Amino acid sequence: MIFEKRTERIVLAIFFVIALCLPLFLEDNSFFVGKATTVLILAVFVMSLDFLVGRVGLVTLGHALFYGLGGYLFVILTPEYEAVNFWIYALYILAVSALTALVVGVVVLRTSGIYFIMITLAISQMAYYFFFDSLEFGGNDGLFIFMKPETSIFGLSFLNLDNPSHFYYLALLAVLVTLLAIKIILRSRFGRIVEASRLNPERTEALGYNIFAFRLISYVIGSTLAAYAGLLFALQYGYVNPQFMTWEMSGTALVMSILGGLGTIYGAILGAITYEGLQYLFEHMSEDWMLLMGGAIILMVLLLRKGLAGYLEKLLEK
Amino acid sequence: MSTELFFVQLINGIQYGLLLFLIASGLTLVFGVMGILNLAHGSMYMVGAYLVWYFVAVTGSFTASALLSAAIALGLGILIERVLIQRLYNRNHLDQVLLTIGMIFVFNSLQSILWGNDPYGVAVPETLSGSVPFTDNSSYPVYRIFAALVCIGIAAALYFVVSKTRLGMLIRAGESNREMVEALGVNIKSLYTIVFAIGVMLAAVSGIIAAPMRSIVPGMGESVLITCFVVVVIGGMGSIKGAFVGALMVGIISTFAAVLMPTLSNMIIYIFMILVLLVKPQGLFAK
Numbered sequence: 157m158i159f160e161k162r163t164e165r166i167v168l169a170i171f172f173v174i175a176l177c178l179p180l181f182l183e184d185n186s187f188f189v190g191k192a193t194t195v196l197i198l199a200v201f202v203m204s205l206d207f208l209v210g211r212v213g214l215v216t217l218g219h220a221l222f223y224g225l226g227g228y229l230f231v232i233l234t235p236e237y238e239a240v241n242f243w244i245y246a247l248y249i250l251a252v253s254a255l256t257a258l259v260v261g262v263v264v265l266r267t268s269g270i271y272f273i274m275i276t277l278a279i280s281q282m283a284y285y286f287f288f289d290s291l292e293f294g295g296n297d298g299l300f301i302f303m304k305p306e307t308s309i310f311g312l313s314f315l316n317l318d319n320p321s322h323f324y325y326l327a328l329l330a331v332l333v334t335l336l337a338i339k340i341i342l343r344s345r346f347g348r349i350v351e352a353s354r355l356n357p358e359r360t361e362a363l364g365y366n367i368f369a370f371r372l373i374s375y376v377i378g379s380t381l382a383a384y385a386g387l388l389f390a391l392q393y394g395y396v397n398p399q400f401m402t403w404e405m406s407g408t409a410l411v412m413s414i415l416g417g418l419g420t421i422y423g424a425i426l427g428a429i430t431y432e433g434l435q436y437l438f439e440h441m442s443e444d445w446m447l448l449m450g451g452a453i454i455l456m457v458l459l460l461r462k463g464l465a466g467y468l469e470k471l472l473e474k
Numbered sequence: 475m476s477t478e479l480f481f482v483q484l485i486n487g488i489q490y491g492l493l494l495f496l497i498a499s500g501l502t503l504v505f506g507v508m509g510i511l512n513l514a515h516g517s518m519y520m521v522g523a524y525l526v527w528y529f530v531a532v533t534g535s536f537t538a539s540a541l542l543s544a545a546i547a548l549g550l551g552i553l554i555e556r557v558l559i560q561r562l563y564n565r566n567h568l569d570q571v572l573l574t575i576g577m578i579f580v581f582n583s584l585q586s587i588l589w590g591n592d593p594y595g596v597a598v599p600e601t602l603s604g605s606v607p608f609t610d611n612s613s614y615p616v617y618r619i620f621a622a623l624v625c626i627g628i629a630a631a632l633y634f635v636v637s638k639t640r641l642g643m644l645i646r647a648g649e650s651n652r653e654m655v656e657a658l659g660v661n662i663k664s665l666y667t668i669v670f671a672i673g674v675m676l677a678a679v680s681g682i683i684a685a686p687m688r689s690i691v692p693g694m695g696e697s698v699l700i701t702c703f704v705v706v707v708i709g710g711m712g713s714i715k716g717a718f719v720g721a722l723m724v725g726i727i728s729t730f731a732a733v734l735m736p737t738l739s740n741m742i743i744y745i746f747m748i749l750v751l752l753v754k755p756q757g758l759f760a761k
Contacts, residue, residue, distance in 0.1 A: 271756060457569055
């Protein structure tokens, strides 16, 4: 069983049951289906960050770089007036993202600790200003997607990206695949060495493992998953702009991941839902929702030592 | 670029660098001594600028407003440390990051509630409003020279306090061995409160000094925060000397880049920082 904890199994079971049925209840309300889709996409992004920060021990403040990259690559690499095949192009874009992450990883992984936080921040800021100041990539306005891709597999088409419910299930599938992928990686020999190198790098190195290589591969995996989330987000709204890459975006994802319970992976889903839910609630309660949001974040840090997942585990584990 | 323009830009760069140093010094001091990465540091810069704008509008006196704002910032620093930061000393760094992000939300929101979202400006105080002739047909504003001198003065004072006084000795001792300092009977809790409050005040004072030179706008704290990160990382986290050198480098480079290569000007300091880290992965003056 790859889900070792009781809490994890309960939370995920409840989540997937509700998530699977949600569009049935919201059938007439495409706004809420769209909102729920966004939360799912963010959950993918936050899970990929949680894997890097909580499990590999790479605290990055530049994760949004790859979120934005996924969106930009889609618009740049696809022909403007022809619907491409989603699956083929998604693979293509993920491959390019992985390659980019490999190059960026070789540079940033030369540093560690607080310097790693800062160099990742610097690289994503560079990318932000690169797109912000560029003429060919639309500057601050970004780029629009003219043709949504088609999604047939071997000629069979069962998914229509213009249908909010269909897109919702595509995002839910992404959540499931990301969750399983990270869980399987963590359970494997590779994952155990990665965790060992977070807990005790010297000893892991002394055992003959090349920590740098393990961290680099993990960085590529985490970044590629983030690029997939960004690609989905760009497709959902039909555009990409430099706002995808701001440090606030990276910071918000980090907040979601810590709120959910760092390193628990399923907590990332809880964190994304809670944060987005609170923001939606506060925005409707008051114009000054940021005050409430800030207050809620401060309270949760003070009260929840290990995030929402930690709190639930205290309740549910014997 | 003519020699004259070169020197004007050089002075602009140094003056901007000195201001950056003043903001970054608080960030690096708090990190070096307490190990706290205060993401809300930029918000304190914003608070300083808004407070001085508000008090100038009420009292009309820049000097009185500046002193009053700095005092309020010091009090605010003590309050924040006592009520919030103190509870997180035994927690991991990411909890501190989360808390200070929450504080950014709160301060940005309070700014918008109290003073609205319009941009404001503070008039240069009258005694400092002239310009010094530079060459036959150019001159340099007195206030900018004054601001640079204040920054140098505070830098010198900070250096003196940290390296020559008893408080500075305790600060340095607390940096290298917290338990030992405690065992010697020093109240490390109060020491931390003082250091954090000084850090907040340094940021606010930077905002006060910058107010007559820059526009006071929502979000001004975050943009300055990121630039300060670049400064302290180039210099080496926790090193005040490093912050000084880093700030001057960043100030001069970004000023010249804005003139010489406008398309790259936003990116240049990040490129520079990455180059520095590739050569020295812990900054120029790593401990």
